[in-house]
Amino acid sequence: MKQYNIAVVGVGAVGKEILKTLKTRNFPVASIKVLARSAREIDVDGQSYMVEEISPESFKGIDIALFAGTEGEKGASVTYAPSAVKEGAVVIDNGADFRLKDDVPLVVPEVNAADVKNNKGIISNPNCSTIQMVLALHPIYKLSRIKRVIANTYQAASGAGQSASDELYNQTAEFLDGKDLTIKAFSKRIAFNVIPQIGSFGELDYTTEEWKMVYETHKILHDDNIKISATTVRVPVKTGHSESIYIETEKPLLVDEVRTALNAQSGIKVVDDINSLQYPMPYESEGTDDVFVGRIRKDPYVPEGLWLWVTADNLRKGAALNAVQIAEALINDGQF
Amino acid sequence: MKQYNIAVVGVGAVGKEILKTLKTRNFPVASIKVLARSAREIDVDGQSYMVEEISPESFKGIDIALFAGTEGEKGASVTYAPSAVKEGAVVIDNGADFRLKDDVPLVVPEVNAADVKNNKGIISNPNCSTIQMVLALHPIYKLSRIKRVIANTYQAASGAGQSASDELYNQTAEFLDGKDLTIKAFSKRIAFNVIPQIGSFGELDYTTEEWKMVYETHKILHDDNIKISATTVRVPVKTGHSESIYIETEKPLLVDEVRTALNAQSGIKVVDDINSLQYPMPYESEGTDDVFVGRIRKDPYVPEGLWLWVTADNLRKGAALNAVQIAEALINDGQF
Numbered sequence: 001m002k003q004y005n006i007a008v009v010g011v012g013a014v015g016k017e018i019l020k021t022l023k024t025r026n027f028p029v030a031s032i033k034v035l036a037r038s039a040r041e042i043d044v045d046g047q048s049y050m051v052e053e054i055s056p057e058s059f060k061g062i063d064i065a066l067f068a069g070t071e072g073e074k075g076a077s078v079t080y081a082p083s084a085v086k087e088g089a090v091v092i093d094n095g096a097d098f099r100l101k102d103d104v105p106l107v108v109p110e111v112n113a114a115d116v117k118n119n120k121g122i123i124s125n126p127n128c129s130t131i132q133m134v135l136a137l138h139p140i141y142k143l144s145r146i147k148r149v150i151a152n153t154y155q156a157a158s159g160a161g162q163s164a165s166d167e168l169y170n171q172t173a174e175f176l177d178g179k180d181l182t183i184k185a186f187s188k189r190i191a192f193n194v195i196p197q198i199g200s201f202g203e204l205d206y207t208t209e210e211w212k213m214v215y216e217t218h219k220i221l222h223d224d225n226i227k228i229s230a231t232t233v234r235v236p237v238k239t240g241h242s243e244s245i246y247i248e249t250e251k252p253l254l255v256d257e258v259r260t261a262l263n264a265q266s267g268i269k270v271v272d273d274i275n276s277l278q279y280p281m282p283y284e285s286e287g288t289d290d291v292f293v294g295r296i297r298k299d300p301y302v303p304e305g306l307w308l309w310v311t312a313d314n315l316r317k318g319a320a321l322n323a324v325q326i327a328e329a330l331i332n333d334g335q336f
Numbered sequence: 337m338k339q340y341n342i343a344v345v346g347v348g349a350v351g352k353e354i355l356k357t358l359k360t361r362n363f364p365v366a367s368i369k370v371l372a373r374s375a376r377e378i379d380v381d382g383q384s385y386m387v388e389e390i391s392p393e394s395f396k397g398i399d400i401a402l403f404a405g406t407e408g409e410k411g412a413s414v415t416y417a418p419s420a421v422k423e424g425a426v427v428i429d430n431g432a433d434f435r436l437k438d439d440v441p442l443v444v445p446e447v448n449a450a451d452v453k454n455n456k457g458i459i460s461n462p463n464c465s466t467i468q469m470v471l472a473l474h475p476i477y478k479l480s481r482i483k484r485v486i487a488n489t490y491q492a493a494s495g496a497g498q499s500a501s502d503e504l505y506n507q508t509a510e511f512l513d514g515k516d517l518t519i520k521a522f523s524k525r526i527a528f529n530v531i532p533q534i535g536s537f538g539e540l541d542y543t544t545e546e547w548k549m550v551y552e553t554h555k556i557l558h559d560d561n562i563k564i565s566a567t568t569v570r571v572p573v574k575t576g577h578s579e580s581i582y583i584e585t586e587k588p589l590l591v592d593e594v595r596t597a598l599n600a601q602s603g604i605k606v607v608d609d610i611n612s613l614q615y616p617m618p619y620e621s622e623g624t625d626d627v628f629v630g631r632i633r634k635d636p637y638v639p640e641g642l643w644l645w646v647t648a649d650n651l652r653k654g655a656a657l658n659a660v661q662i663a664e665a666l667i668n669d670g671q672f
């Protein structure tokens with residue numbers, strides 16, 4: 001079996017998760033180069049990695065470069081992806097910078113793996129909140145075109161990076177101890193609060209996160225006509241995004257056929273047994289690979305209306321796992 | 337000014353909040369009788385009250401009896417309201433048991449105060465999640481009939497009572513200390529988690545809480561044709577419910593006219609300045625009387641579609657304050 005020279009750029013929450021995922025999935029690795037702003041040694045789950053200082057020359061001989069950009073800021077890919085591509089690597093970028101460019105495929109492998117073919121050196125990994133939504137929409141879309149999506153999110157702190165994840169626990173401890181709160185990673189208090197803003201405000205007073213769910217879903221499903229509108233909200237959960245998704249299909253669907261289609265979808269696990277109070281919850285999604293779907297039910301008044309409750313580990317399927325799956329799709333596509 | 341003999345039944349989170357509210361609003365009280373299952377002395381914000389053991393004879397001479405029933409269980413009103421009414425009292429019931437009965441008005445005073453006229457001795461206080469939603473819908477409904485409502489809630493622990501409220505902080509401390517979690521008031525872990533179930537499961541796999549938002553809103557707005565569908569979710573917040581409400585009106589509205597109408601609505605405070613990152617948040621709603629509305633924006637694709645983000649103190653406007661306001665509406669109506 002062929003093995004590949006891999007670069008991982010960034011050693012934040014997502015970068016570390018990529019290193020773990022390459023190992024747990026037995027990715028055919030010939031060598032791993034870990035790149036960041038400064039050289040140092042890091043430990044990830046008991047394995048030590050030597051981090052090298054990134055430079056345009058870092059990508060010589062690299063087959064696949066996995067960039068772990070920071071959500072909401074420009075990623076290292078803006079500076080270094082062109083050098084990596086020039087050296088012959090395919091870049092898989094976790095950041096938002098390239099996602100909507102025409103010549104950059106945006107891929108959730110279970111949905112549109114074939115799109116990897118069209119890459120010109122860069123493939124983008126979608127936003128965490130898009131990935132789990134679009135994977136749940138995909139099997140339903142195959143039953144009937146989807147006309148509308150109204151999405152509300154309950155997003156975990158770690159989606160905003162390691163410092164935000166730490167701030168949730170530290171600030172909560174400060175609160176319970178009656179101390180002054182340290183508010184730094186988030187612009188508002190997150191302990192025992194919810195913040196109805198993720199990203200910065202843009203067109204029509206929607207946030208960047210809310211627009212990502214619209215445009216990225218259009219691109220992945222190859223359908224710009226779906227009327228998607230979202231409200232994205234940060235909740236005091238460490239890891240595991242939840243989404244309440246209201247869907248309007250072209251033709252009315254039965255709950256049973258929706259459940260069957262979701263069950264048959266690779267990457268999805270249906271958890272929907274209300275008699276034993278089983279439904280997806282974020283803390284149970286942490287550390288798992290699947291997208292969990294439950295609370296599947298029809299709108300009482302609108303025959304085409306349908307609800308789903310969807311959770312996933314935002315660092316895994318929402319980021320690192322999906323990026324590694326894109327690399328696997330590239331290999332399966334015979335690009336190396 | 338006439339003064340009234342008041343009974344308050346129940347000394348849980350809502351009962352105590354009613355005692356506080358009667359005081360802070362200078363309700364014209366001649367006497368207050370506090371009733372519960374067992375006699376004892378309690379302290380509420382530095383004032384002591386002698387609790388008497390409730391019996392059918394407790395209501396002699398009482399003008400207004402405020403019942404603070406427990407959400408999701410039968411309230412004391414089922415047993416004692418008939419005796420209170422027989423003694424000539426008007427019962428204002430915080431529980432769910434009488435809300436949908438034909439001869440029981442269900443009242444949010446800013447919306448349908450006139451309905452108090454039609455009482456036959458019992459007036460119901462709506463569910464907390466209904467009250468804040470319907471108050472926000474009301475001024476919009478006056479601009480255009482509302483065709484559809486798709487609601488997602490982010491509800492605080494104290495909505496499930498004092499023990500649930502305590503469990504949130506205690507369990508969170510246990511979690512941060514690495515101890516075993518005590519899960520008792522909620523059926524699932526609430527620390528750093530969200531639970532997509534409030535109440536018990538019923539028709540079409542919706543929960544009792546989700547149906548309350550449908551039927552109670554129909555009754556208060558006198559319009560059974562609004563297509564309302566909700567997903568209700570518990571979040572790790574102590575007090576302050578948040579709701580993300582998607583509205584479809586009959587005619588398209590401008591954001592500015594919606595904002596103007598909301599601003600003019602008594603009981604509502606618009607907090608919607610995204611340039612300075614101002615929007616309603618639950619921890620800022622705690623201990624306040626208003627219903628806060630922000631994130632007012634149009635659906636990018638559906639001209640009749642409109643989003644609101646609404647927060648309120650679930651123990652005050654969502655319960656105790658609204659109950660006392662119903663009593664005030666009764667007095668203003670000249671029923672005494």
